[in-house]
Amino acid sequence: MRTETKLKLATNVGKARYKESLSHGARIESVIPGGVDSPFRAFNEVGGQAVFFSRAKGSRLFDLDNNTYIDYLGAWGPAILGHCPDAVVKACQEALALGPVFGSPHTLELRMAEQVIKACPSIEKIRFVSSGTEAVMSAIRLARGYSGKEKMIMFEGCYHGHCDPVLASNAHKSSSGIPEGSRTATLQARFNDLESVEALFQAHPDEIGVVIVEPVAGSMGVVPPAPDFLPGLRQLCDRYNAVLILDEVITGFRLALGGAQSVYGVIPDLTCFGKALGGGMPIGAYGGKKEIMERLIPDGDVYQAGTFSGNPVTMAGGIATIELLADPSVYERLEARSAQLFSGLAETVERLALPIQLQRAGSMFAIMFSAKPVRNFQDSLSVDHEAFSLFFHHLLDNGVYLPPSGIDAACMSAAHTEQDVEQSVKVMTEGLKLALAM
Template sequence: MLDLSTARPASAAAFDRAKAVIPGGVNSPARAFGGVGGNPLFIARADGPFLYDLDGNRYLDFIGSWGPMILGHCHPAVVEATIAAVKNGSSYGAPCELETRLAEMVIDAVPSVEMVRFVSSGTEATMSAIRLARGFTGRDLVIKFAGCYHGHVDSLLVSAGSSALTLGVPNSPGVPVGCTQDTIVLKFNDTAALAEVFAAKGDKIAGVILEPIVGNMGLVPPTAEFRRELRRLTQAHGALLIYDEVMTGFRLGYGGAQELLGDKPALSCFGKIIGGGSPVGAYGGRAGIMKKIMPAGPVFQAGTLSGNPVAMAAGIATLNELKVNPPYARLEEQSKRIGEGLLKAATSANVPVQFNRVGSMWTLFFTNTPVSDLDTAKTSDTKRFGRFFWEMMDRGVYLPCSQFEAAFTCGAMTDEHIATTIQAGAESLQAVAKG
């Protein structure tokens, strides 16, 4: 395994410079490589399925800016739309028609959504959806699930996944006890615990928020029974079912995870793909609920850069491309091939793994145990994953720098790229087996 400090000196120098002025040298802990050791790569540019670091190395990118680059980097339609928008002004602080056009596209794609409010991040979307659920129901309690990450909202930063899990600080200092006392944390896919909590406190529960297909403890799908009970219990007790589709929205299908699963939550949160890679978020749902938001209703939420015209233009171009030239069938086939190839290679190398996948999202867990929740995800051998990560990096394949993150296949990848990935995986797993 190569040492970043000698093999990638420009990135190492850039990281040292960044650490002097940015806490930890990064602007999000998910980029810190804390779960794999070594230092992060600094990226110079991106194009199609590739990232290029400061040292001139090229990598097949299975992060895709943590999900939004489903079309690949610098897709011509998105670039053209973004440039055109910037030429008309990068921010207005006033309404523009691009907001309405993107809202109409989201509503057209997602049957459960009748109205949409745009914000500037996924965290803002989930925070606002929780406030709306409480304001609409007049209740305080919210249920979330261990390992599901919904941004750095105080009330939801309890047993969080993503970088919070990687760094071992799922309960962050700086979050007062009072901010989390109304948050109930349950095990994902635990139907019995869910029923027990509703039986005891159903009339006090404002909503249940979850990633319908989890990406932030690695890829973990829900069971059919769990989803069925979520729908039944929330409806029976007047609580709102909130799907956090910041990651899965428009990725697992044009209508997101809920289209794939056939579900209709009361509220949905979006981000990533709907901005075409620009900072963006949104939450939406039934009109009767959404009309409680100010200025239509009493629940306050605001944002200076919400509905930013550049982000709206990039999102419109991305969604239009996904609708006109849907990549989902090809992404499904390519991601399936990756799974089959890696599992075959792991068996050959005698390395115990689990491969969880839904559509173009997937995770290779280094464990014998089938992964269905946070506890089983944490049985993974993170040291082996770290070795695998660097072996893949040295072969030009850029994976998420944590065992507990999902990887993403993108529409710019060819069959040759998939074959290259599988070959790199086979060689890397052999190296992992040797220790």
């Protein structure tokens, strides 16, 4: 049977198990474009209709039809402790009762700033905003203001959110509606390829003021940095007087309390955070060298603002999350469960020599339908999305939820149990064999 036909039969469309989700799906498309508030959530890449979830607790998601899923989406990163940890929910409820927004300074943002600075030594000063995109957009403006240079280098296949500078020449998530000026100001190098970065610096001497990079690329599989890559970027930025921005929106507080920078030993000038830092509340943050951060208005001349920046409920969720993450056993559990999942899958992948790449960095992982390892954007083009779609829908039907994409990072949480992972390995192993028609 041809794969497209198989896929048609495999998706959730028409299945009684998804009755409520399907009927709401038909309604939502008439009022929200594509039926989603963020395109990552749509099932366009895997076929079928996005599932509507009604609640989440620990490692589990529950849908409108009362189906239960062991969750590896983790809300695209924030749910590092699992969904609704009691201490985080309580802290948010208490803050909400005291006032959800003041529009003036308050003690929770002070405490939160002190905690992030303690956890991550490269941060001397920090500003809180409301999303990862806002953090990235603000950090880039600040870096341009500080360096006095407009051009920026980013890396093919890295995702930094949806502001103009980082979508301008993005190889896999591009957009209409971006002014030509933004396009010409953003240059693309290849991830894990220092020569491509140096060539750009040489071609534009004195024009490049910013380099932005994900320390582990999370949107083209999970691609860890080659050992010399991040230290090499640090050296090039120093040599050419450019600001190095590490986008730790996914990796921050996920790979370690001190972020990927503590794992890979690089000291950026500025760091962007989001996702796991807020305990599930909408958050972004950017911080770094005092000398750079003090260029922000009202101290300096670079503008950034926000009605909801440093929101008290978000700060309360973040403080409670960091307090829980300060217990080293949390990271040990994340590592143990992630290793358990991968060794369970590797057994079958190796024994049957399946064309599958299992790539992970700590609790971020990707199961990629590719015969060769994915080390950069070009490699990620060889991923077999149809086979992934069959795999995805087999998992969905059997109560395991992955990102609906063959290359975006999945996330383990500290709430996943050994039994959750054992069950997932069983379902995933069947799914691999089925998708590869064995």
